Amino acid sequence: MTADALGSFDYIIVGGGTAGCVLANRLSASGRHSVLLLEAGGEASSPWIAIPAGFYKLLTNPRYNWNFQTEPEPGTMNRAIAIPRGKGLGGSTLINGMIWVQGQPGDYDGWAQQGCPGWRFDDVAPIFRRLERYVGPAGATPRGRHGPVDIREVVERPAIGTAFLEAAAAAGHPLNPDYNGARQDGFGYYQVNQRGGRRADAARAYLAPARTRPNLTVRTGVHVTGLTLENGRATGVTARQDGRTVAFKATSEVILAAGAIQSPQILELSGIGDPAILGPLGLPVRVAAPGVGANYLDHFCTRLNWRVTRPMTLNEDTRGLRLVGHVLRYLLARRGILTFGTGLGYGFVRTRADLDGPDAQFFFMHASYANAAERKLEPHPGMTLGVTQLRPTSRGSVHARSPDPLDAPAIRPNMLDAEEDQRCMIDAMRLGRTVMEQAPLTPFRAYEMSPGDACQTDADWLAFARETGQTIYHSAGTCRMGTDPGAVVDHRLRVRGVENLRVIDASVMPAMVSGNTQAAVFMIAEKGSDMVLADARTR
Structure with a gap:
């Protein structure tokens, strides 16, 4: 032709x-x-793009999402798993959760050791500083203050989020005011690319x-x-x-x-x-x-859910008259629940003491999903702890399915294939449950919905991961x-x-970075x- x-x-x-x-x-x-x-x-x-919580409306919209899916694979119980990819000017920054994570220095030093000179952390750290406009306290590690991408901590601090951080401390984990600073270990509030309550895509x-x-x-x-x-x-x-x-x-x-x-x-x-x-x-x-x-490469994530004792979560706040009030607050002050993305509280943890850095990441949100892939919230109060392995060793593939350019490619992630990935996910989910069972969360925690008290053995945890886990869209x-x-x-x-x-x-990465990938891209x-x-x- x-x-x-x-x-x-x-x-x-x-x-x-x-x-x-x-x-x-x-x-x-x-x-x-x-x-x-x-x-x-x-x-x-x-108009939903600029509103941080608008990703709930856009995540499956074919105008802004290619709506790719994986091929069914036995390692994830032959499920077709959603792989959202942004469509339109701005790409995935139009529909993502806005979480900003640079990763660990060892990630980039590892790239250099794999034959990529010029990609050590000392080489790329000045570029991170060049591109970000960080609004936050000065720490031991300098952050960029004048770049094009606005970065700040989430502005809303509900009581249940404070209880989550107190629970982490009670479980023996440190609190960390800047996981993009001197060290990644610890718990705190996520940093997001927002300005004035609006998405900075x-x-x-x-x-x-x-x-x-x-x-x-x-x-x-x-x-x-x-x-x-x-x-x-x-x-x-x-x-x-x-x-x-x-x-x-x-x-x-x-x-x-x-x-x-x-x-x-x-x-x-x-x-x-x-x-x-x-x-x-x-x-x-x-x-x-x-x-x-x-x-x-991708980050595989499981979601542990708890019923909350009273109606104080996003499940109720996004319905009826409560939602009307929150919409008005956002329009008038650019505050409230419409400023939330996919994460409120974070945790970067080591599942073994001999590791050089964290190998698992937690995402706490005072919400629970009836359908996690589509971010559809339950009608009753709930909270969720997402658990992901930071540096998976399993490797998959993406290949053209046919000569037709409009035919979606075949995506085979091969999740949980490596024994190390299975071990890390099991240990991380156990650690997550331990945090959520601490006393500061007792006033809010009714009971564990999933995987539930019956999940105790390694085999139980692995089965839960295979049956319910999703990716978190970090292809x-x-x-x-x-x-x-x-x-x-x-x-x-x-x-x-x-x-x-x-x-x-993102396709040029030789290995995964330790956290959400948008900052690295x-x-x-x-x-x-x-x-x-x-x-x-x-x-």
């Missing part, structure tokens, strides 16, 4: 999500480069200030279907727009920023991938790259960087075997833009 040529640009960025917004801003800032940002979704126009923080620049072109409703390759170089992209096939030319670089699900799919559809995957699909092998789509690793034959990009995020092509998004995009511009100066 002949494609309509729609222009030539120095840089083409595929994907208008977190990384794409950062790249569009940074690459166009000097005015010297023409930049095209292509996004398959649309403008972020819903990537489009608002990075893209909006850049859209008046004449050298930046932003096109929505453009679904990239493949890369144009000529003599081993990426020279542009083809796409579907308004039912027709279109083409755009790149004179300097094409940058994939479509995320850990769709970046590998685009590579495979372009003939860059594992011949054993491409061949059966009838896709020509342009570049043999066996690591494309492999090394899938990563499927175009990982490194030097070994399975690495897809090098340490400068250049696709191996193809000139003028990079991947800059912002950092990767900032660092990636530095690399692109540095290469432009020497070209």
